[in-house]
Amino acid sequence: MLGAPSVRVLLDVLVFRRAPAGWRDDDLAFVRDWGFPLGGRGAGAPVTIWQGGQDRMVPYAHGAWLAGHLPGARAHLLPGEGHLTLAVTAFGQILADLLDLADLPPAGCGSQTTRSVDKSTSI
Numbered sequence: 001m002l003g004a005p006s007v008r009v010l011l012d013v014l015v016f017r018r019a020p021a022g023w024r025d026d027d028l029a030f031v032r033d034w035g036f037p038l039g040g041r042g043a044g045a046p047v048t049i050w051q052g053g054q055d056r057m058v059p060y061a062h063g064a065w066l067a068g069h070l071p072g073a074r075a076h077l078l079p080g081e082g083h084l085t086l087a088v089t090a091f092g093q094i095l096a097d098l099l100d101l102a103d104l105p106p107a108g109c110g111s112q113t114t115r116s117v118d119k120s121t122s123i
Contacts, residue, residue, distance in 0.1 A: 030062070038069045046101040047073040050094055052081030074101070 047070050051063025060077070067075030074097065081089065096106055 038066075039071055048076065048094075048097050048101055049073055050076045050086050050090065050097075051078070052083060052086050053077070053079030054082040054085070057083040 049063050049067050049070070051058070051060060051067075053060045060079075063075070063077055067073055067077065076090075076093075076097070078086070078090070086094065092107075099106055
């Protein structure tokens with residue numbers, strides 16, 4: 001399918017011509033120093049890592065490496081998940097994890113503001 005002429009043209013127009021700098025920067029980030037130490041200033045900030053073992057875009061080893069180098073990071077390294085499937089199969093878990101890191105109540109819980117409506121006014 002990626003070899004089909006229409007797909008190649010679409011990729012060329014949407015990706016390679018319009019966004020080569022972003023693509024290049026992402027690729028270089030895999031092999032270059034990020035400009036700050038992972039254990040330096042800001043270390044210990046709440047971090048959660050979600051990585052799928054079937055990811056064809058970001059190698060599983062990258063998530064494992066980050067988990068081993070970010071002090072206090074919560075690592076969720078899931079061998080059966082892919083790059084995009086995490087957003088579908090684990091969305092609720094990811095959201096709950098982020099809310100917990102932010103010290104917020106789980107979705108659907110906590111205080112809710114109730115508005116009273118003046119029913120004596122007609123619209």
